[in-house]
Amino acid sequence: MKISCKNNSPQAKLALKSAIRTWIKLEMKKWYKIRDNNKLHLKVIHSELTYRISPAEFDHLDFTIREEVRILGHKQYENQLKKLEALVNNVDKFEPNSLNYVSETNKIFYEKVINFTDVHFEEAEIKLLEKGLKHCPNVFSKNDLKQFAVNVELALNKIEPPENRDLEKSLCARIISKATVEDNKNESLVLKQIKKKASENDLIITKADKGNTVTFLNRNDYLIKTESLLNSNNFLELKFDPTSKFQTAVKKTIKSCPNLLSQVSFPLTIMNPRIPLLYALPKIHKENCPMRPIVSYTHAPSLKLCKFLNSMLPEGSLATVLEHFNSYNTHLQFTAEEEVDNSIPFLDIRVIRMGEVLRTDWYNKPSSSGRYLHYRSCHPQNMKLNLVTQMKTRVLRLTHPTFHSQCIVKLKKLFVMNGYPIKLLNKLLCNTSSSPPVEVTMSLNTDAMIDRADIVYATIPYIPG
Template sequence: MIPETAEMSDHNILGGWKKFYDNLRKLRGEANEEIIYDIKRLESSYKQEIHLTNHIVFLRRCKKHGIIPKGLQLKEFPRRFGPHEKMSKMQQQTESRLLNCMININYTKSKHAQIDITKLRSSIRSSIPSLWNWLCNLMNTMRNAVHSKISRTQKEKFKALMEKNVDHFFGKIYQSNKDLLCKPTINNMSSRPLTKFEEQLLNLGLNFSLPVKNVGYAMCDTAATIELHMMNMELTDNQKNNIRTGVAKIMSQNIQKEKIKQRWETWIKNSIKSLLEDETICITKADKGNSVVIMDRNKYMEKMSTMIRTGPYTLLNHDSTPLYAKRVAEKCQELTEMKLLPENLLEKNPRSPIIYGAPKIHKKDIPLRPIVDYRCSPTYKLSKYLANIFTKVASHHEYTIKNSTEFVEELKKKKSRFGDKKVSFDVTSLFTMVPIPETLDYIKEKLESYPDLEKRTSLPIDDIMSLLKLCTSSSYFQFQDKYYQQNYGTTMGSPLSPIIAEFYLQKLELTKIKNNRSIYFWKRYVDDVFCIARSRNQEKILQDINSFHPSIQFKIEEEIDEKIPFLDIVVYSKNDYYLGHFIHRKQTQTCQYLNFRSYHPRAHKIGVIDTLLTRAIRLSDEEHVNDEIELTKIILMKNEYPASLINDRLARVKNKCLRPPNNKKDEEIKQRFILPCGGEVTSKIASYLRNRLDVDIGYLPGPKIGSIVCNAKQKFPKPRAGVYSIQCNSCPAVYIGETERDFMIRIAEHQNGIRRGSTTSPVAIHMLENDHQLDTNSFKLIVPENRKFFRKFKEALHIKNLPNKINISNGLNVNPIWCSALLNFL
């Protein structure tokens, strides 16, 4: 992370020392020269130790990234002996050894400086005990100022070396892609200039994860996750206890009490605070690419209002959420009682879908793409359930491709013919224009002809269609305090929208494309089509597919210089009529990926490297693959990934790409644990679980910058569910409870129980039997938690941690092994 640069001025430091020496002379008189000499030596030793420590960090960072500092570069080698391969290799080895040697020398010097500091501190402290604390404060102030100055200098020096290193080793590739690599990741279209630290924060990327503020709570979540999964595994009590003991031991050994709570660095906290407090700006992610867009809020609201007013939307008089929630509940309850549907498809606290806009920064006047957030809407869970069924039904369509890799494999089988031209077709506003009635009729036909439907669901076709109509009819949303209904089509954001669009385009292709002899090659990904056909017939093909339905219209893009982009690939014709391909990067591409400094688990960062390198190898032909690998290396280094790690992963990825694909369908699916990321301790726990239980591990990183600062989407207060506490006003006793509703509702119920003289509420029993009163200022939500088992697990831990409690029951039976480890973290 970037250090805070809050230094004390040289004037203030000198003033502090002057006062100290004045007091020292008053105290010691003439016998202070030896003490002053020792203090000067101590100050000098501290400065030397700080300089050496920072230099070691700088050298190690250079070693990690494969960079040789200027002072250790043997520039005379190529001048005297010429660019000979063996001599160049010898130069690299010698420079590397010099770097290691310099690290060891500095480390030895640092140790000697620390020994001198210890001796001098002991001597000075015994001589001037009354002034010792004052001297320590002055020394600490001096050390912080020197450390900040040297650290900043070393970082600037390393950054310059890094840029020069990239330019030197990847000169040709770097220069030819400089516009791409130097593209800004922040598009500030607002009237408010960003501060230096705000820019630094946003340049880390919206996906940058900050450390969890309390590692102890992450460990509680880890224990609850393991306990929940072990309930569904065939393990003996002895095996379960062994797992608990092993994990608890790792937790206890790797977390110190003072490190449980982690603080975000001051410059990060201040930058987030200043961005959130400014209500005049709107921060969001661009529609394409990975850049941050900042707009004036009034401009954003004006664009949103215009988009809704001119779009296919009708203003509603009321919120339709209660109506759809009732319909979904009635239908699902009926089918659940017949055991045709699972029980978890109802949203407990439904709200209306919310619309927001993603800025299209690559288009004139920066229009917005409408996206509807369907999460927590009445039909969201049901839509996801139906989408899983329909995805299987729609799969294996002859014209549909799953991804760019599959498209490249299809290209390898084809040769272009004389007179053929490559074109791409793109549907205009597919989701909002797809005709729902015709598509539903086609979906019903597909369900009736699908042979494995009974394996996918026990629902009859009529019930599936009834649920589908219910979901597609609920295409309403909220913007500010108003509600709108979409007149036709589906909305961007619904789980069913992609699959409904897929079915409609399949129907179009089977009608218009399958028997068209003019078309030599036709492949589609969602609404993007790549086609090879006779050049004289291309306009006719466009007219033919546009005549299928008046609401669905295609646009055509023709090849230029026998090249045409499709998805993230450029397809071109070779001299032998085979089709070549290399990676295409659009104008909106920023080359920003997960930053290596992000508090994501290492597995996620390795996943970024492997994905980009695999993409470079598989999507580039032989003529372009080496250049693409080199460019990918530069992009990863720009995101601060170490060169040594990139090269190590490259060797692994190459071996993996050379191996034949594994098509084993009967391979056992491992149970997957999702662990909250608490740093190194989480990695050790993950490794232990893999070895003992043979499971897959996923990770949940800490809070991301995007989830904190992005404010384009309207936010609603969530119910404050979780573990809460109530304090007795007359004694030290405390009640711990848990609730899935807002905890203040539950507290109101406790207060009503006291008034009614309830004999079932532990709080009421305690207050009435002892004639005590509630402390109304003590109501507190201890741990926010929406998940039922996790809530009960944490409630039980907090109850066990109480010396004086009102609770009659101890709640969930938590194994004592967990308690011994986790109670220290609460």
């Protein structure tokens, strides 16, 4: 439908805009009504299905329907996205480079592994560590898959009545037969070699201060740098643990402020507090690789009280707040970052000032290693697929449409670095993942489920494939 007006007077243009807005609102109202009716029908259908068929049959049917809905929704989404891009291009002919802004599409990521020791590590060991400290080696074999099938068989034998077991077993057998488990324990052997070298040479393997880079440090160098950091800032060693004394002081302070803390509905003290722990992370992006002290206050006596008081801090000018914070301790100084070349980074976005308009682009710190969950890690496949799709959804929502194509190229490079197949990335990034996840909200008919006596719960181990 197209609304037009032959009269070009200002009043006619305003009337035309008002008519377009009214038409859009009516269209949205119509589609919202259709959506609500569909949800109601889905709820009724869901309740009937959960009562009439077994859980295994319902799961198979649910998966098939959701897949069809996802494909149909994606086609609709692509059509609407093309229309939206056309509207954006017609309304705003903005060029990103017109104000000397350079996107970070071709950014080179920081090294994933840095060795500050003289100990030699083989190429296979470095490649394994490049997958990150959270990488889980695949230690499952074909024998494990057979054992998994046995566990499933035992679980299905609990189903009542017995005549329903054959259907569930056939469905599970079909799924297990499609599983592909590599009988490969090389990564486990390599991991043992790394641990052995670290133990024999007294090494510390830790992540860097920024960027998630894996670093090798001599334990002696780590301790010397950390102790030097403490000595240079005039820290003193206490002869006793002051935790209990500090806990008493916190309780006393809370009791002395009834007016300020009277509205708090949760306890401000920690049960069984412990002394905060200090550790250090190497600053690989700075000269001579200094250490950054990290104090873990997770179980400190004043943790909850500090969080509450922090939420009550008044807002003020940047200079005033900085001066106030930095006046407490000369060794504890805060800094503030201001925009450079009409842009400033904040978390994982860069805010760009372009005339009177603010636009956002995806941002990575210079120390970022670009590491995410490796594709070969022993994690469920849906975690890896969701990582790609959700990363794309997040990036596209955070960035202006003029940067979307560059961000997709950058995402593809990043996940290729993490071992993801290019064919899979083309499917997720260039096709299906461009649409937001399609969710069908259905409420369980709990009364019908409770009355069913054939619902049996069983626990089986996770196995990839």
